[in-house]
Amino acid sequence: MKIIVQKFGGTSVAGLERMKQVKAKVEKKLKKGYKVVVVLSAMAGETDRLIKLAMEFSKKPDPSEMDVLLTTGEQVSVALFSMLLKDAGIKARSLLGFQIPIHTDKAYGKARILDIDTEKLIELLKTNDVLVVAGFQGCDFQQNLTTLGRGGSDTSAVALAAALNAEICEIYTDVDGVYTTDPNVCSNARKLPKIAYDEMLEMASMGAKVLQIRSVEFAKKYNVPIHVRSTFSDEPGTLVVKEDEVMESVLVSGIAYDKDQARITLTEVYDEPGVAAAIFEPLAAHNIVVDMIVQNPSHEGRTDITFTVSRKEMDDAIKIIDRIKDEIGAKEVLYDKNVAKVSVIGVGMRNHSGVAAIAFRTLKSENINILMISTSEIKISCLIEEKYTELAVRTLHEAFGLDKEPQMESL
């Protein structure tokens, strides 16, 4: 049995005309002899409508009841789309998360998939050509409904593809693939034919708009090839695959940026064991995610510690820091919301030095000051003043030749 999974997002199912386009995509695969598992999101705007409704009823809606409420969005999509398929004589039926079942933990609103029962799915695929599955939802082992968090339908699709050993998981969206950088910032951004899972993960800040992070982690873990492509064209999009399948092992695949950054500096804290823990443990306890961290060299037993958090969490972070300020001997707490992070990403840099040097030199050539640096095996990130973000992205994009078809490792 040749199985393919196709996932369509909210804009792709917003109304009859859009759903007809989705139907055409499904029929194309049927003609090629595939059994198709279609995963649908709620119609665009529906989830937000339901959240707004809940907020009328409760300032802090109960998370489990919230999931009961939100799962109706995808339920409506799959029912309507199944009607459309059946009317066209296609053997199809809808399936809700609990009907498969897609078992998750009990973390309402951000549940993780634990287990998918494939037996029923395989049985249903014998008598049906298309199964229309509600994305974003599952249930715990007591049949309480759960949801997988924003963008969770991507994860549903990848998980189903993994469980069913599908040939590929196609993620249809309103963009036509993954680009070397944001085309809104850099007009000669180029669509990448292939990208490695790790690169896709690092491209999170742009990629979040294309794929839910967790779905990529899932795809990497189970080695599910993802094809990100447009609902509104027949052009191939971007394949997200294992590193060794990215044939042109290019040095740098893309430039990402993230303006949701705020910088906090604690000056002249005691340079002694336990100080970092004293700062970052209370932040973690309040679910504040710290991104970059830099500690300056010690001077007379004192040091400066700088870190970044998401902008909307900066005020909370400062409140927490103020409480522990004296304990760690901090002289001042400085902060800056006008910063942005620019990242150079590529699995190729695992085996090559010199990428960082090019990046720094490029930024310097435009007189862009680097406020912080953090690196991983496949990424170099620089914190800069926010106003230089677009300039930095364009300059780095050009410096690494991303506007041109990739050459073999050119360093």
Added chain:
Amino acid sequence: MKIIVQKFGGTSVAGLERMKQVKAKVEKKLKKGYKVVVVLSAMAGETDRLIKLAMEFSKKPDPSEMDVLLTTGEQVSVALFSMLLKDAGIKARSLLGFQIPIHTDKAYGKARILDIDTEKLIELLKTNDVLVVAGFQGCDFQQNLTTLGRGGSDTSAVALAAALNAEICEIYTDVDGVYTTDPNVCSNARKLPKIAYDEMLEMASMGAKVLQIRSVEFAKKYNVPIHVRSTFSDEPGTLVVKEDEVMESVLVSGIAYDKDQARITLTEVYDEPGVAAAIFEPLAAHNIVVDMIVQNPSHEGRTDITFTVSRKEMDDAIKIIDRIKDEIGAKEVLYDKNVAKVSVIGVGMRNHSGVAAIAFRTLKSENINILMISTSEIKISCLIEEKYTELAVRTLHEAFGLDKEPQMESL
């Protein structure tokens, strides 16, 4: 464990303010030490909105997918109401039909309840004070979602009350009880404190607005006392109970009328075995419900057969009759949409003759011609010209003294 079931219809849950009133009704019972099972309908207008949406997608939407779609209506209600209760510190949770489960047959759109698993409910009532159950829905034994048909939430409530051996099933609605007749027609209609299940069933044509017929059949079968009352007042409504609990065994309880009647007459058909079957079997095969049937005395081997159907089905019925007309020797097919049925209802007439005579005399006194008559043990129905409907109802209401507090069997 003292259990009470409370059912609230669409207008009672239409929005936050209404739901707060529902919450007050629930809290009142909690204070009295009850565990409360609340059954909710979809918010007013929601089911119609979903049906309209489906009709955009399909002229004849697949019934099983329709049920997947429609069950979202109640799902939204129970999630929102449970949020409200939990916010107020009440131990509560929502339950969908499949989670209980309420098992039904596979008749999508008009499924019948086969079985309710009380074990989980009882278990949940130990840790919760309120269970908020989605009405109108269930699932078959393969976990396919089903719905119970319009007004099905009444049946859900009665079935749950029966399964849980609840003290009473309260049906909250936007009217404050069952009246001796339609108060819009007869200004001195009186609210009945009690009514027997059979009377309630016969009052269908008015009662349909108050209680779903099937819920009354269910209540009768399992002897569940129903209290029909208003969400918007604290006045007692009408108790629907076993016949022998209707203390004042009155002769006549109410006058009902039904304008959804059309009369069809086949003149001079062969008066021989099989003719009635030849007429009514094809009608039944097309799901056309025939209400009254009258066959005139035979004359020279020929007879006239007259019957009534719902107005919207008259054209279809005539098409079917035209096909078999010659076979049964019918000379003419006559029809009339301007007819209505007026019924005198009361369990008291089981033991008393004379009620029919009073009814006929009363209609004659107003010069209202009786076109057809049909009787049951507890009902006398007369088909009359539609224009006399209100006059007939008012005159009969007065003739049987229904505007006054009931006297002991006064005939």
